[in-house]
Amino acid sequence: MRRFRYCSSSLCVVGLTFVLVFWSSLGFDSLLELPRSGTAKTRLRTKRVLSVRDFGAKGDGISNDTQALINAWDTACSSPERTAVVVPADSSCLVHPIYLGGPCRSKVTLLIAGTIVAPTDPEAWYGLNTRKWLYIHNVNHLTIEGGGTIDGKGQKWWARSCKVNPANPCRHAPRALTFHKCNSLRVKDLTVVNSQQMHMAFTNCIRVSVSNIKLLAPSSSPNTDAIHISSSRGVQVTDSTFMTGDDCISLVGNSSEISIRNIVCGPGHGISIGSLGKGSSWSQVSDVTVDGASLSNTKNGVRIKTWQGGAGFVSRVTFQNMTMKNVNNPIIIDQYYCDSRRPCLNQTSAVKVENVSFIDIRGTSAKEEAIKFACSNSMPCEGLYLKDIRLLSSKGKRTRSFCWEAYGSISGVVYPPVIIFPRDGFIKKPGLSESYSLR
Numbered sequence: 001m002r003r004f005r006y007c008s009s010s011l012c013v014v015g016l017t018f019v020l021v022f023w024s025s026l027g028f029d030s031l032l033e034l035p036r037s038g039t040a041k042t043r044l045r046t047k048r049v050l051s052v053r054d055f056g057a058k059g060d061g062i063s064n065d066t067q068a069l070i071n072a073w074d075t076a077c078s079s080p081e082r083t084a085v086v087v088p089a090d091s092s093c094l095v096h097p098i099y100l101g102g103p104c105r106s107k108v109t110l111l112i113a114g115t116i117v118a119p120t121d122p123e124a125w126y127g128l129n130t131r132k133w134l135y136i137h138n139v140n141h142l143t144i145e146g147g148g149t150i151d152g153k154g155q156k157w158w159a160r161s162c163k164v165n166p167a168n169p170c171r172h173a174p175r176a177l178t179f180h181k182c183n184s185l186r187v188k189d190l191t192v193v194n195s196q197q198m199h200m201a202f203t204n205c206i207r208v209s210v211s212n213i214k215l216l217a218p219s220s221s222p223n224t225d226a227i228h229i230s231s232s233r234g235v236q237v238t239d240s241t242f243m244t245g246d247d248c249i250s251l252v253g254n255s256s257e258i259s260i261r262n263i264v265c266g267p268g269h270g271i272s273i274g275s276l277g278k279g280s281s282w283s284q285v286s287d288v289t290v291d292g293a294s295l296s297n298t299k300n301g302v303r304i305k306t307w308q309g310g311a312g313f314v315s316r317v318t319f320q321n322m323t324m325k326n327v328n329n330p331i332i333i334d335q336y337y338c339d340s341r342r343p344c345l346n347q348t349s350a351v352k353v354e355n356v357s358f359i360d361i362r363g364t365s366a367k368e369e370a371i372k373f374a375c376s377n378s379m380p381c382e383g384l385y386l387k388d389i390r391l392l393s394s395k396g397k398r399t400r401s402f403c404w405e406a407y408g409s410i411s412g413v414v415y416p417p418v419i420i421f422p423r424d425g426f427i428k429k430p431g432l433s434e435s436y437s438l439r
């Protein structure tokens with residue numbers, strides 16, 4: 001008989017009893033007997049349950065539990081039947097930089113009911129890739145859940161960042177969780193705190209569902225994007241809270257079919273598409289929906305940023321049902337993005353921005369300029385659509401909009417007023433910048 005305690009999304013199940021029916025010579029072969037009352041646990045349709053403790057993990061937060069997790073993963077990943085690796089609720093496992101690779105023989109669940117903590121000292125990365133801490137690659141059908149916490153212990157990394165102290169050299173810091181080349185991934189009921197850099201990065205992934213998670217770091221922590229999506233397709237993020245020092249959602253090159261629903265963001269830098277087109281690169285982002293988001297005290301609300309000289313497109317993007325509270329740039333398209341020490345030269349090629357809708361967005365702006373469309377001279381924004389927008393000043397002042405080479409249409413009440421026309425309209429260049437007084 002073995003006893004585990006762990007918390008699921010809302011209810012805490014204490015003393016769930018797993019009955020080890022037999023212990024095969026290969027070890028750890030167990031059957032999970034579900035409670036008769038049928039709680040949330042019945043969703044864990046797993047034949048084998050492996051506790052990292054059985055692989056030697058101490059779970060005291062001090063001992064090096066890296067090898068135990070690797071061994072438990074390898075056993076699960078090579079198992080012919082669906083297997084769960086459990087970090088029990090009463091344990092805190094110190095894990096050094098780790099690669100968990102696939103493909104696995106069958107579906108794997110990583111059930112984190114306790115805590116996984118990173119080494120506090122960046123020296124632990126000596127001789128290793130400083131971009132990675134928990135690196136999961138080539139895995140199909142992985143579920144990560146359990147109600148537990150992953151703690152990146154990022155404080156020492158932030159202190160040595162050149163963004164925090166310009167005297168420091170600029171160096172990479174690890175992403176807490178990186179998923180590379182994944183297919184059919186579910187991440188739910190999990191908290192990730194104080195990542196060294198980004199909290200969760202998805203690169204080259206397809207079919208990803210992220211729900212009920214919290215990604216938290218102080219607003220002063222550098223580069224701590226909550227969710228970063230790159231070269232991925234079919235990603236859903238729902239019912240989650242992000243409080244960080246950088247973007248809540250950052251969506252970059254070659255990503256499509258992205259759906260973000262019911263999220264809370266702030267502090268942080270907001271929801272960003274881009275930057276795209278850096279160094280004359282080609283990139284596309286398309287079919288993105290953000291529906292239901294509450295942003296407060298963020299540096300941006302919804303932003304699309306592209307470099308001059310790039311190529312490709314951003315198309316079919318909808319931002320709807322959003323509230324903004326004291327947000328610096330609630331709605332912004334910037335095709336003159338330039339985050340380099342040297343000034344960026346004017347160029348004719350650009351990433352095309354087309355068919356972007358802003359619907360039902362209300363709240364307050366920290367700056368006067370609540371809506372900004374700074375589109376490319378050579379490749380104007382087309383098919384912009386604004387409906388039911390009300391962005392007042394959080395300082396009781398006025399708000400205004402700025403439009404440059406922006407074409408599209410408006411319906412309902414849009415405040416601050418934006419004057420854009422269809423591309424074929426008789427006024428070719430609205431180029432409007434106007435101020436309106438609230439009172």
Ligand SMILES: *[C@@H]1O[C@H](CO)[C@@H](O)[C@H](O)[C@H]1NC(C)=O
Pocket residue numbers: 064065066067096
């Ligand atoms: C912790 O364990 C891993 C895996 O065995 C090893 O690579 C690493 O060097 C260990 N770290 C320390 C500080 O002992």
Ligand SMILES: *[C@@H]1O[C@H](CO)[C@@H](O)[C@H](O)[C@H]1NC(C)=O
Pocket residue numbers: 231252253254281282283284
């Ligand atoms: C996007 O895809 C194009 C074409 O396959 C490739 O050249 C480019 O490097 C990719 N960009 C990014 C940011 O991945």
Ligand SMILES: *[C@@H]1O[C@H](CO)[C@@H](O)[C@H](O)[C@H]1NC(C)=O
Pocket residue numbers: 262263291292293294321
């Ligand atoms: C708008 O989003 C909020 C969550 O941010 C949600 O509770 C509400 O139901 C949504 N409203 C509509 C009309 O979809």
Ligand SMILES: *[C@@H]1O[C@H](CO)[C@@H](O)[C@H](O)[C@H]1NC(C)=O
Pocket residue numbers: 343344345346
């Ligand atoms: C780019 O174009 C803008 C507007 O036409 C102009 O004000 C600016 O001086 C130009 N910058 C350079 C580096 O040529």
Ligand SMILES: *[C@@H]1O[C@H](CO)[C@@H](O)[C@H](O)[C@H]1NC(C)=O
Pocket residue numbers: 315316354355383
């Ligand atoms: C943008 O919308 C217009 C009008 O619906 C459509 O004709 C065009 O194909 C769309 N462009 C893209 C890239 O989806």
